[in-house]
Amino acid sequence: MSRILWILAVLLSHWRRHPMQLATLLIGLISATALWSGVQALNQQARSSYDRAAAAFGGARTAVLVSRNGATFSQQLFVDLRRAGWPVSPVLEGRVQIEGRSFRLLGVDPVTLPSEVGNAPAIGRAGLQSFVTPPGEMLVSPETLSSLGVAEGTSPQANGSILPPLRVQAQLVPDLLVVDIGIAQQLLKMPGQVSRLLIGKTKGTRTPLENVAGDKLRLIEPDAETDLARLTDSFHLNLTAFGLLSFFVGLFIVNSAIGLAFEQRLPMLRTLRACGVSARLLNTVLLVELISLALVAGIVGLVCGYLIAAALLPDVAASLRGLYGAQIPGQLTLKPEWWAAGLVISVLGALAAATASLLKAVRLPLLAAAQPYAWQQAQHRWLILQSAVALAVFAAAAALLWYGDSLLSGFAVLAGLLLGAALGLPAVLELMLSLGQRRAHHALAIWFWADSRQQLSGLSLALMALLLALAVNVGVGTMVESFSRTFISWLDGRLAADVYINAADDAQAVDIKTWLRDRPEVDAILPGGRAETQIDGAPVEIFGLADHATYRDRWPLLQSADRAWIRLRAGDTGFISEQLARRMKLAVGDQIEVPAPGGNWTLEVVGIYADYGNPKGQIAVNFAALTRRFPGIPLTRMGLRVAPAAVPALISALQDKFALDSRNLVDQATLKAESTRIFNRTFAVTAALNAFTLGVAGVALLTSLLTLSNSRLPQLAPLWAIGITRRRLAAIELLKTLSVALITTLLALPLGLLVAWCLLAVVNVKAFGWRLPFHVFPLQLLELLGVAMAAALIAALLPVLRLARMQPAALVKIFANER
Amino acid sequence: MTIGHQIVLSVRNLTKAYRSAGEEIAVLRGVNLSITAGERVALTGESGSGKSTLLHLIAGLDQADSGEIRLDDTLISDLSDAGRAAMRRDRLGLVFQQFNLIPSLNVRDNLVFQSRIAGRHDAAWHAELVERLGLGDLLNRYPEQLSGGQQQRVAIGRSLAIKPLLLLADEPTGNLDEATADDVLALTRDLVTRTGCGFLMVTHSTRLAATLDRHINLSAGLVA
Numbered sequence A: 001m002s003r004i005l006w007i008l009a010v011l012l013s014h015w016r017r018h019p020m021q022l023a024t025l026l027i028g029l030i031s032a033t034a035l036w037s038g039v040q041a042l043n044q045q046a047r048s049s050y051d052r053a054a055a056a057f058g059g060a061r062t063a064v065l066v067s068r069n070g071a072t073f074s075q076q077l078f079v080d081l082r083r084a085g086w087p088v089s090p091v092l093e094g095r096v097q098i099e100g101r102s103f104r105l106l107g108v109d110p111v112t113l114p115s116e117v118g119n120a121p122a123i124g125r126a127g128l129q130s131f132v133t134p135p136g137e138m139l140v141s142p143e144t145l146s147s148l149g150v151a152e153g154t155s156p157q158a159n160g161s162i163l164p165p166l167r168v169q170a171q172l173v174p175d176l177l178v179v180d181i182g183i184a185q186q187l188l189k190m191p192g193q194v195s196r197l198l199i200g201k202t203k204g205t206r207t208p209l210e211n212v213a214g215d216k217l218r219l220i221e222p223d224a225e226t227d228l229a230r231l232t233d234s235f236h237l238n239l240t241a242f243g244l245l246s247f248f249v250g251l252f253i254v255n256s257a258i259g260l261a262f263e264q265r266l267p268m269l270r271t272l273r274a275c276g277v278s279a280r281l282l283n284t285v286l287l288v289e290l291i292s293l294a295l296v297a298g299i300v301g302l303v304c305g306y307l308i309a310a311a312l313l314p315d316v317a318a319s320l321r322g323l324y325g326a327q328i329p330g331q332l333t334l335k336p337e338w339w340a341a342g343l344v345i346s347v348l349g350a351l352a353a354a355t356a357s358l359l360k361a362v363r364l365p366l367l368a369a370a371q372p373y374a375w376q377q378a379q380h381r382w383l384i385l386q387s388a389v390a391l392a393v394f395a396a397a398a399a400l401l402w403y404g405d406s407l408l409s410g411f412a413v414l415a416g417l418l419l420g421a422a423l424g425l426p427a428v429l430e431l432m433l434s435l436g437q438r439r440a441h442h443a444l445a446i447w448f449w450a451d452s453r454q455q456l457s458g459l460s461l462a463l464m465a466l467l468l469a470l471a472v473n474v475g476v477g478t479m480v481e482s483f484s485r486t487f488i489s490w491l492d493g494r495l496a497a498d499v500y501i502n503a504a505d506d507a508q509a510v511d512i513k514t515w516l517r518d519r520p521e522v523d524a525i526l527p528g529g530r531a532e533t534q535i536d537g538a539p540v541e542i543f544g545l546a547d548h549a550t551y552r553d554r555w556p557l558l559q560s561a562d563r564a565w566i567r568l569r570a571g572d573t574g575f576i577s578e579q580l581a582r583r584m585k586l587a588v589g590d591q592i593e594v595p596a597p598g599g600n601w602t603l604e605v606v607g608i609y610a611d612y613g614n615p616k617g618q619i620a621v622n623f624a625a626l627t628r629r630f631p632g633i634p635l636t637r638m639g640l641r642v643a644p645a646a647v648p649a650l651i652s653a654l655q656d657k658f659a660l661d662s663r664n665l666v667d668q669a670t671l672k673a674e675s676t677r678i679f680n681r682t683f684a685v686t687a688a689l690n691a692f693t694l695g696v697a698g699v700a701l702l703t704s705l706l707t708l709s710n711s712r713l714p715q716l717a718p719l720w721a722i723g724i725t726r727r728r729l730a731a732i733e734l735l736k737t738l739s740v741a742l743i744t745t746l747l748a749l750p751l752g753l754l755v756a757w758c759l760l761a762v763v764n765v766k767a768f769g770w771r772l773p774f775h776v777f778p779l780q781l782l783e784l785l786g787v788a789m790a791a792a793l794i795a796a797l798l799p800v801l802r803l804a805r806m807q808p809a810a811l812v813k814i815f816a817n818e819r
Numbered sequence B: 001m002t003i004g005h006q007i008v009l010s011v012r013n014l015t016k017a018y019r020s021a022g023e024e025i026a027v028l029r030g031v032n033l034s035i036t037a038g039e040r041v042a043l044t045g046e047s048g049s050g051k052s053t054l055l056h057l058i059a060g061l062d063q064a065d066s067g068e069i070r071l072d073d074t075l076i077s078d079l080s081d082a083g084r085a086a087m088r089r090d091r092l093g094l095v096f097q098q099f100n101l102i103p104s105l106n107v108r109d110n111l112v113f114q115s116r117i118a119g120r121h122d123a124a125w126h127a128e129l130v131e132r133l134g135l136g137d138l139l140n141r142y143p144e145q146l147s148g149g150q151q152q153r154v155a156i157g158r159s160l161a162i163k164p165l166l167l168l169a170d171e172p173t174g175n176l177d178e179a180t181a182d183d184v185l186a187l188t189r190d191l192v193t194r195t196g197c198g199f200l201m202v203t204h205s206t207r208l209a210a211t212l213d214r215h216i217n218l219s220a221g222l223v224a
Helices: A002-017 A019-054 A076-083 A120-132 A142-148 A181-187 A209-213 A227-274 A279-324 A336-362 A379-403 A407-439 A443-494 A506-517 A549-554 A564-568 A578-584 A623-629 A644-658 A668-711 A713-721 A726-767 A778-804 A808-817 B051-058 B081-091 B107-117 B123-133 B148-160 B178-195
Strands: A064-067 A088-098 A101-108 A138-140 A166-168 A176-180 A196-199 A217-220 A499-502 A522-535 A538-545 A573-577 A591-594 A601-609 A617-622 A637-642 A665-667 B007-020 B023-036 B040-045 B066-071 B092-095 B166-170 B198-202 B214-219
Touching: A002 A019, A002 A227, A002 A279, A002 B107, A019 A227, A019 A279, A019 A336, A019 A668, A076 A088, A076 A196, A076 A209, A088 A181, A101 A181, A138 A142, A142 A166, A176 A181, A209 A217, A227 A279, A227 A336, A227 A407, A227 A443, A227 A668, A279 A336, A279 A668, A279 B081, A379 A407, A407 A443, A407 A726, A443 A668, A443 A713, A443 A726, A443 A778, A499 A644, A499 A668, A506 A522, A506 A637, A506 A644, A522 A549, A522 A591, A522 A623, A538 A623, A564 A573, A564 A601, A564 A617, A573 A578, A573 A591, A578 A601, A578 A617, A601 A617, A617 A623, A637 A644, A644 A665, A665 A668, A668 A778, A713 A726, A726 A778, B007 B051, B007 B198, B023 B051, B023 B198, B040 B051, B051 B066, B051 B166, B051 B198, B081 B092, B092 B148, B107 B123, B107 B148, B123 B148, B123 B178, B148 B178, B166 B178, B178 B198
Parallel strands: A101 A176, A138 A166, A538 A617, A573 A601, B040 B198, B040 B214, B092 B166, B166 B198
Antiparallel strands: A064 A196, A064 A217, A088 A101, A088 A196, A138 A176, A499 A637, A499 A665, A522 A538, A522 A637, A573 A617, A591 A601, B007 B023, B007 B066
16 A cells, blocks of 8 residues: 555655646646536536426426317316326416416316325425415415415415415425315306316326227326426537537646646656556556546536536526526535536546546656657657548438537537547648748748647647637627527517507406597507417427508518418418427418317418517417417407607506506517516526637647647757847747647638538528528628637746746757756 | 575576567577575676576566576476566665666655565664665655766665675666776675675676676677
8 A cells, every 4th residue: 555655656756846737637627627517517407497397296207187179177077086096186377467477377176186296295294284275275386475475374366356365385496386176266257167187106007098088188208307307408408519619628637738748747657667567556546646647637627616606607697597487496416426427527537537547647668758748759750640530420410410410410510520530630730830841931930830740749739729718709600690680680570569458457458448549649459369289299488469550561571471471361371480380390371279168279370470589389379269269368468559759658657556566567669678677687598608618729729839848958058059049939939839829829810711501501490490591701701710819828928938038048958957 | 695606596407588670599508507695796798698688587477488497495487477576576686787766755765665575674674775775865855857877876776675695686787987987886795795685787888897706708609
């Protein structure tokens, strides 16, 4: 044991003498672990919230029976099934409005509720009596209670009725109200009706479903993935892709640091072997050293990852709420698995980055003379091999682009593009530098190019990291800018009305309409409404459009049939959103079956419109037709056409008259500002991760240059000896770094545009269902070019300054120690 | 320490050949030699005569094609890589022309390194070595802060710290000026006498070779 410790101490002593190299290694590992685990923390937080939502009284995790057409059905079927041995429990679901806000109401039967269904035990034991006995209880989450601004035990009003007193249950998700099914039937005016039957796991003899319910009900098996999880998959995949990219960029630093340290320690390793340390023991201790460093860096990386996640969580939560309506608590809570996984990823990353060096150590020939920077000698062979792999990766990416048809294949195309470009970069740089060398005539210029080529092998990993970070920045920047432009012009057309109202209930809506008809500044009242249904197991919104010129003139359609707006009046046609059209492979002229309470509603598609930011498919139909087919929907929504100058006064009058607050009454400008704010927050996370990745690439360049700077002295000292001043040498060094950085950046720009095209035309279409037009923003590219060169300048400055200020004695020493 | 006629190294019919450009070049063609405890032997020869190869084979850094090398009672050619490593660690001292100190360890740690990993650290012997080698003021310095002569003294101290059976030195004074070389060799001779180990030194210098007990010349792969 003491032998191992002694060898370990010797190996570690290298780091004590080369603290910058140790810092490089640790920074690489810490950045990689921090960014990866930060993103994982965000994903885990969101997913656990989805699970919490799904677990609320039987979501997608419980097998259920529903009616064939998706509508409610008679409670008698529940009774019949129980008698036939089915462990079913009824649930009625609907929406109620409390003070103008819409809440999801769930009516459950606590007596038959299967024990494995989320939250059931809390009712089953203590509160059963008070829950079912009039006036009953309404279970809400602490967040809902606080957003209602009332105390526990209060009985708010909804749909003209007094609700049961509120009781807090911490496990519930926000915006969900849970009551006894009898109370729900009363509140939703659906006596004797249920939405679905939850099926418990109790084993026993059951009469076949068809014998009890005929063809009225169908069984939906439990799903491992919740609706919300499915909807938000693309968002989390995006985050994960970024985390992975940052992780790899971090590992580039680690690989560079470990490679250099290994080459510098070759003589030490040989001495250790000569002193009697066996190869097996030496390799074991090298591994122990690496794992120890990875664990230390992993712990620091996890703390940094936690801080990154905590900083980004508000933006992520706002994005998920804005885009998908998902409620994510603002407080980060992490499971022990996250900490363990972070350490594992740190160790695995370090091992992956050190593989080449460890293999060299295993094969270390005992008698070979010490050859610092041996990789330079093998550079040519490596370049050919790397270029061949790059071409193979490009070919695989092209094949995936052609044949792939999933989000994963879209990301694989992106990964292939980036990996291929990174692997091909050293060969391209070598080619350009050798061209420069061939054209040079002056002795110093020839040395400049030749030395740049020699330096390339030590810098290539950092330059690859820079290429990746820049390309992703260009790609994501172009995508966001394209999205931003398209989104804003789309929003202008989509928000057609000047004022939007959501009344507390139908009665108030009628009162408001009556009052508005007497207001001369109101040009038109545009009633609106929404219904929800499911097509092919996925949620779809049915959206009612009033038959009015406002929509005909301004509503943006991507494709449409002749006289589409006129044909919409008939009630048997509809416009569908782009994502629904792509998902169901529908085109103008096709027909779609929409499950409705009275039976399927067959609609002909007469138009396709963009619906950015909506994860659900949407169908726009004539408002009157919607109310006929979905008679139960609230008629509380309306839009107003008002002269812009009259909007503030009208809003003020509406607030005074009907006590409407900002949640129920909003003008177009505020709504646009809010939508834009949500949009910007959505990409704030992307921008932050983008900046982190670029920062890590900058650090990679800095650390590579710093670690290389010491080993560069033997190359520079002879030039100094023959009369080139230190200042001039420093300037040449700076110019060299900036040259290779410039070539890399110039290569990164077209690669980034290719990445942007791939994001817009492949990944976005698969992830969100919409395709955005591709624009190039030259100013943005110039800006990034400036940032990249500034990063290279900052990275190169420290080693260059050190060289410029170096004492002649240090340079003389090179000759004294020359072997 | 017994200084007598106990044979610590015995080499019999040792051969070694290398392949270069498709041609086999015989470096050692049946070398025989033996060294007794306390005996100090110089190995000379022209460049390419196989001196360093012979030393590397004895040290177990390389493997012979045929013949046998016996260190005390151990047949080196029978040992595995780990066995040869253990032999170097516990029973051999190695000194190279390039000093081969560990650059990240200071003099103190370099001196004790081999004896520590061999588990044979002897504090009194260590103190004596430091004093005899004149390293007392240099213990906290790093190799790069030492002159060539000082570095070689540390290397000798490190290899003798385990009181080896045999000290092997490959051109230990090759990088030193004449006066320093004489000093270093004188010190080595004294310490070898003090420990009673065998000493085999490869050198180009017939002047230095003459200061040892016996002089073996290697020519065309054979002991002349």
